[in-house]
Amino acid sequence: MFQHPFQLRGKTILVTGASSGIGRAIAVECARVGARVVISGRSPERLQQTMALMDAASSGGHVACEGDLTDMAQLDMLVAAAGEVDGVVHAAGISSLSPMRMLRESFMQNTLNNNFMAPLMLTQKFLFKKSLRNNASIVFLSSIAAHTGTVGLSPYAASKAALEGMMRCLALEIAPRGMRANALVPGTVDTPMVRAAPDLLEAQARMYPLGVGKPEDVAYAAIYLLCDASRKVTGTQLHLDGGIPWT
């Protein structure tokens, strides 16, 4: 039977950070286009809210796994619970703001643990356990902060730049099995992460010719990178920056 390449029917996709914002939108939209979705996050209540949204958008069969991705033992449990998957979206991440003069090593370590080490080690564990099916697609959530200079954002920018550097090497290593790795590079997206900073969204909105993003905008791009329509796309960054001038 003809399978349209712009859908995820028959595929199992793991989405981290699915209890909020971008990860939640990716999980719901993946379910809507046919995927069986495994969701991960720390808050059981908000994971259940995502589960209800996915069930309403699809025929169900999804799985929720609660856990802290900075804990290696919990990463092992997540890999075991997810089983064999056709795609992983690493949407979990934290905002991290500190002027260089005030930066503490523990703060930087926490940023790297959440935004770089967690997606790196989760990917390593999936590869080691051979739990990624042939032709699987891995999607990392970077940020335009990795490409632009922003006062006070060096910890966050560094963690996302590290992610992109790692992704390009990974893409070459996994290509022989038809597997792919890419990064989404959003500008500001209206999520709880951004709303936690008072007035940031209003200030940012004026800078974007197409306006700030919605979580669904990132979800649609994630679906493109996960589905067979992008089967020759690997090692790339897909920018979702609303046309913001970078220089």
Ligand SMILES: NC(=O)c1ccc[n+]([C@@H]2O[C@H](COP(=O)([O-])OP(=O)(O)OC[C@H]3O[C@@H](n4cnc5c(N)ncnc54)[C@H](OP(=O)(O)O)[C@@H]3O)[C@@H](O)[C@H]2O)c1
């Ligand atoms: N919003 C933006 O403007 C923007 C722009 C560019 C890139 N991004 C990136 O997009 C991704 C999603 O951001 P968002 O705006 O959707 O943020 P968000 O609403 O704050 O959601 C963050 C998600 O990550 C999960 N998470 C964080 N640390 C975790 C850990 N140690 N273990 C397990 N789960 C963890 C949270 O789980 P719990 O809530 O359950 O704790 C939550 O589901 C992040 O990587 C972010 O850097 C965001």
